[in-house]
Amino acid sequence: MWDAIEGALLRWIHVLVGIMWVGLLYYFNFVNADAAKQANAAGEGAAISKYIMPRALFFFRWAALLTWIVGAGLLSTMQSASGLNGFLAAFGLQGEFAPIGIGAWLGTIMFINVWAIIWPNQQKILGLKPATDEEKAKARRIAFLASRANTMLSIPMVWFMVTGPHQSIYH
Amino acid sequence: MKNPLDSLWGTVISGIVLTVVFFYVAQWLVARTSAGG
Numbered sequence: 001m002w003d004a005i006e007g008a009l010l011r012w013i014h015v016l017v018g019i020m021w022v023g024l025l026y027y028f029n030f031v032n033a034d035a036a037k038q039a040n041a042a043g044e045g046a047a048i049s050k051y052i053m054p055r056a057l058f059f060f061r062w063a064a065l066l067t068w069i070v071g072a073g074l075l076s077t078m079q080s081a082s083g084l085n086g087f088l089a090a091f092g093l094q095g096e097f098a099p100i101g102i103g104a105w106l107g108t109i110m111f112i113n114v115w116a117i118i119w120p121n122q123q124k125i126l127g128l129k130p131a132t133d134e135e136k137a138k139a140r141r142i143a144f145l146a147s148r149a150n151t152m153l154s155i156p157m158v159w160f161m162v163t164g165p166h167q168s169i170y171h
Numbered sequence: 172m173k174n175p176l177d178s179l180w181g182t183v184i185s186g187i188v189l190t191v192v193f194f195y196v197a198q199w200l201v202a203r204t205s206a207g208g
Binding site: 029030081093094095096098099101102106145148149151152153154155156159160167170171 | 174176177179182183185186187189190193194196197198200201202204205
């Protein structure tokens with residue numbers, strides 16, 4: 001009984017924080033990128049950089065971390081048909097865990113992208129880290145492409161997350 | 172060649188193409204690594 005409750009709770013939290021992470025990712029890409037460009041052109045972009053982006057990036061990066069940790073925990077509560085721990089079976093792309101494993105690998109790449117590429121470059125763009133104008137322009141391009149890459153990867157990632165329990169489509 | 176990630180449509184279409192590619196990879200992996208496979 002506790003195992004089922006534990007699995008349900010972990011899945012629930014994983015989905016909630018995953019919505020926050022990918023929701024903010026879509027906000028950055030589908031709403032903010034063009035809106036900030038227009039606001040900057042009109043000389044009104046400072047408020048976005050000062051009040052919205054730091055707060056949005058705070059929830060974005062911590063939701064990414066929590067999504068990954070809880071997802072890893074959820075996989076660890078499972079066991080493959082061959083008796084392997086679910087985390088190892090998924091990341092080892094083994095048997096019935098291969099589809100969710102592909103989703104887990106894509107989510108891992110996205111998570112690393114957030115913490116290793118997007119956040120350090122956003123710190124330069126927002127002036128939280130010292131940077132010259134040239135460094136800021138470079139950081140803007142790198143952060144933009146990493147964010148777009150994550151948006152692209154989120155599409156197959158979500159597919160494998162939601163089709164994990166529907167094994168028949170993979171046979 | 173233009174980077175597809177520079178446009179939202181290019182990003183979404185690239186994601187859908189990747190989904191199809193990974194779907195077949197997943198089918199192949201399930202068949203190859205399932206018990207007795």
